Amino acid sequence: MTSNSPTAIRDLTAQEAVALTLLRDGYTQRTIYTRTGVTGEDLFPLAAVHGITAPHGTADGARCHEAADEEPCADCDTALVHADARARARQRRTLTPEARARLLRSRRPTARQ
Numbered sequence: 127m128t129s130n131s132p133t134a135i136r137d138l139t140a141q142e143a144v145a146l147t148l149l150r151d152g153y154t155q156r157t158i159y160t161r162t163g164v165t166g167e168d169l170f171p172l173a174a175v176h177g178i179t180a181p182h183g184t185a186d187g188a189r190c191h192e193a194a195d196e197e198p199c200a201d202c203d204t205a206l207v208h209a210d211a212r213a214r215a216r217q218r219r220t221l222t223p224e225a226r227a228r229l230l231r232s233r234r235p236t237a238r239q
């Protein structure tokens with residue numbers, strides 16, 4: 127490898143170009159994947175390299191900040207926290223009772239010093 131960056135600028139495939147356009151227009155990563163087959167793993171670094179961001183105040187916007195190596199702005203940060211909470215709630219509903227108990231134990235605050 128001679129490149130310093132794993133996501134150096136290169137020509138986009140047609141699908142990737144469409145994916146970046148959809149991202150900029152506010153489509154979710156899941157929709158983009160369904161339409162173009164471009165995964166989030168490729169999408170966000172590509173967006174960062176090409177200076178494209180999802181709308182701010184969305185979880186995908188927060189991922190764009192991340193991919194660009196920046197701190198998310200307040201709006202994106204809030205959106206990400208909410209998305210995480212939703213994902214955890216979804217996960218909780220599908221957990222076995224044992225896994226749920228384990229999760230609850232792991233989140234119990236540690237004893238005060």
Ligand SMILES: [Zn+2]
Binds near residue numbers: 182198200
């Ligand atoms: Zn933002």
